[in-house]
Amino acid sequence: MTVVCLPDSHAVELLGPVPDGVRVVAWNGEADQPDGLAETTFWVPQVEDSTDLPGKFAAMPKLKVMQLLSAGVEDVAGHVPEGVQLCDARGVHGSSVAELVLALILASNRRLPHFLDAQRRGVWDLVQGEDLRDKRVLIIGAGDLGEQTARRLRSFDAEPVLVAHSARDGVHATAELPDLLPDADVVVLTLPLTSKTEGLVDAEFLASMPAGSLLVNVARGKIVDTDALVAELTSGRLRAALDVVEPEPLPEGHPLWSAPGVIITPHAAGDITQAGARAFALVNAQLRRYLAGEPLINVVEGDY
Structure with missing residues (x-):
């Protein structure tokens, strides 16, 4: 038995x-x-x-x-x-999480939070957005989720660039990030949390991203230095879409809630x-x- x-x-x-x-x-x-x-x-x-x-x-x-x-x-x-x-x-969970990645990128790039806010206020307020065509999307984490995300991005005519701990055919190594980040329109985190990835996205990492670029995190909150991210968001230099945060759940009054240019979902990517x-x-x-x-x-x- x-x-x-x-x-x-x-x-x-x-x-x-x-x-x-x-x-x-x-x-x-x-x-x-x-x-x-x-x-x-x-x-x-x-x-x-x-x-x-x-x-x-x-x-x-x-x-x-x-x-x-x-x-x-x-x-x-x-x-x-x-x-x-x-x-x-x-x-x-790869398909559902990859789907949310696309939803978050599109929502941020097409300025849906702005339009929803305008709708609630009953105001016709047009702002210009961005599409995904020809956008360079750096996907850090080249496992099942990274691959599924890349496949969906290609259908939007974006250019996904996969990154993993070690390089292999079609995948860059994380050691190459200093050269890859300055050209990224979007950075998506799909990698596991380990002793080597905790705090990977620190102030230096974020400073290497171009002004106006978007950080999407569907991995784990501890991979990102929250204080460094809040500083970049507050300055208006970067945008973010976060399904995971540190701390989690995000407490009431935390500066991330009110930071400009951020979309937050409550670790909902796999909850279907x-x-x-x-x-x-x-x-x-x-x-x-x-x-x-x-x-x-x-x-x-x-x-x-």
Whole structure:
């Protein structure tokens, strides 16, 4: 009997039918533990749940696979016991997040916040915007999300430029950023948060972006120096569209709320009606690979 642990009863419904010989239990990580939890070998925790990981791992001493529902693993990586494979949800949220990237770029470039404000005031107030044709869009993070974003940008006749930690065919290295940033009309952050990327977008990085250019962050808030960004926005030199911020959630009265030229969404990029079904389709397929002794996909190794 293989025991699979899911975060709640809704997750059990989303998982759907499982092979014979599989028992599914629901546990939200709290003190009240279901029967059979100690036999769990395949665990799907709540989204971005990193509280008391040692205690949760101790409750499942036979665990072999920890399958996340998110692409980001920064709160978990480095804490997983030896012998447990950590897998992320790469590929599940890429389309919805890339779609929001396009929406944010278009909203900022076509000045939708200005027009919405004018509409609320009942004022016919025309301002000139920008289109995406021939715009150079620097995408920092060349994984699934970066690739999906680039593909959509090409359909708008933009010029996406992919950047990753190491160069490869068609992808620049982050070491090249000082040469790439001055020519970027838009900079999109789609990279994971690691010890190497935290604070990457600092005052020097922002100063290298051209006046009037746009920073879009759908990665993690800690990649950007918030104070440095507020300074650039306040001066009017740069614009920003942020789905993630630091701190998060953004507290009432924070200067980012009132900074000029910024659009803020509340970490909503992956929050769509189909997200759960897509994530658990991956979980179901991954579980079947595990039961069949096949190699798992999306295995996270080292400093991802």
